[in-house]
Amino acid sequence: MNSFYNEILTEHHLRSNHRGDLTPANLIRCGVNPSCGDDLTLRLQTENGVITDGAFTGDGCAISRASADMMLDLVIGKTREEALALSETFHNMILGRAEEADEEALEEAACLRDISHMPSRVKCAMLAWRTLNEALKEGEASSPTA
């Protein structure tokens, strides 16, 4: 009946690859959508400008959790710049502004493209990415240069 909660989303929600604690983690950031009750804590380990590992915890909806998990699949192993670029691509997709080539770069996260038609769920899908942006920008400001 409802195809939105498809296999990919359900897999990332129920059998997340990156849900849980992470130690050591040198970048920790909390994000919240107060209006709908999603919260997220992102823990990242970065070395020499590369995200080497990441994990998330929180009490958000399935979309926010699945999105966080798919995001970490994508950004672990990438540089800070590459991660921020992916974040912008994802944001464009959610707003219905992305090209097909862009979606390829997003791999499984592209399954959230339908959210561009669901304004009330945009914040859910964006929560992890928004939190990532804030973590990376803050990390850049406070950490010593590589």
Next chain:
Amino acid sequence: MAKIDDVRAGYGFFARHPGRIYLDSAATSLCSDAVLRAGLEFDAFRRASPYRGLYEESVEATDAYEGARETVRSALNARFAEEIVFTRGATEGFNLLAHSLRDWVKAGDEILIGEAEHHSNMLPWRELAKARNASVRYLPAGEDGRYDPETLKKELRENTRILCVTHVSNVLGQVNDLAALCAVAHQNGVLVVADAAQSAPHRPLDVQALGVDYLCFSGHKCGSAMGIGVLYGRLEQLEALPPLLYGGEMVDYVEEWDAQFAPLPRRMEAGTVNVSGALTLAAAFEHMAALDWAWITSREQALTKRLADGVSSIPHVRLLGANGPHREAIAAFTVEDVHPHDVAQIMDAHGVCIRAGHHCAQVLHRRLGLPGSNRASLMFYNTEAEIDAFLEALSSVRKEMGL
């Protein structure tokens, strides 16, 4: 044709959205064609500004508006038309009232607010307390979700001056014994401000029997157009209150440094009033009276029981508030391991409209230890088949989430 089919035929929503099941009347009710026509017809054919014109059409507009006020007075069994103030809705009513009571509240006074209150009957009072160096405390609800008059007796203090309570909770769906709460409050010289947003749509109110000092509700939850509501105030209270808003219509004469304000109720309604809105509100009350309140309440009680019993019997689903005789039209619930947002979206895919979130009652949700919940709410135009379809869809939610 069964009565209910006849009733539903009068609502354009059902023809426009065949197969959709609307269970969010606590957010806003559906509006019948006849009620809408009452407002449209005024704006289309009889539009004129009431009170000020000396020509026939203005006099008619005044009569229409005051006629609507009288209909509301009668529907609430208020003693006087002067006790009925039209507002934009319940939220505006509470805000204007809190603002108007500014000088009456002194430093060191206490305002007691029910913990289950909607933000509209909570935040204005907290702001008032801040502004006047008064304090705020919360009246806890019982296990069943109702405010207990015995608990109120224990919670009232020397310096308590205002009690803010809801007649029916928009989350827990429990009907409070407002008359008993008022009796206790008045024994202690406390003013009662009641929220009737979820009771006015479902039962005939008798403000005298309830004993409230002030009461607010919104028309759009009672079947009227949006943008109209009522603030009822007992005459003795309202007479002593400074005007809520200043401007045109509420004055008799204005000099450079002095003004004489109009008598009640006009003194409390500044600016050009919402005539068409008031007409739809009067029409909504007449509509319900014509349907017969006995039919409405018995139908809604049966549907509520079906809804609450059904929700209670689904595994991994928890009903908020007691499943007992005091429930009215509302069933909020949580689904284990499924976020309310996801529940609502799946239900939408099944054709069912329910709400997700904290329903403007975050303090209540915190006390329940919940980040949010879902809420289904009904009105007399819903059917048993709709309730059953809702229950069936709700039963399949966890499976669709892979659980």
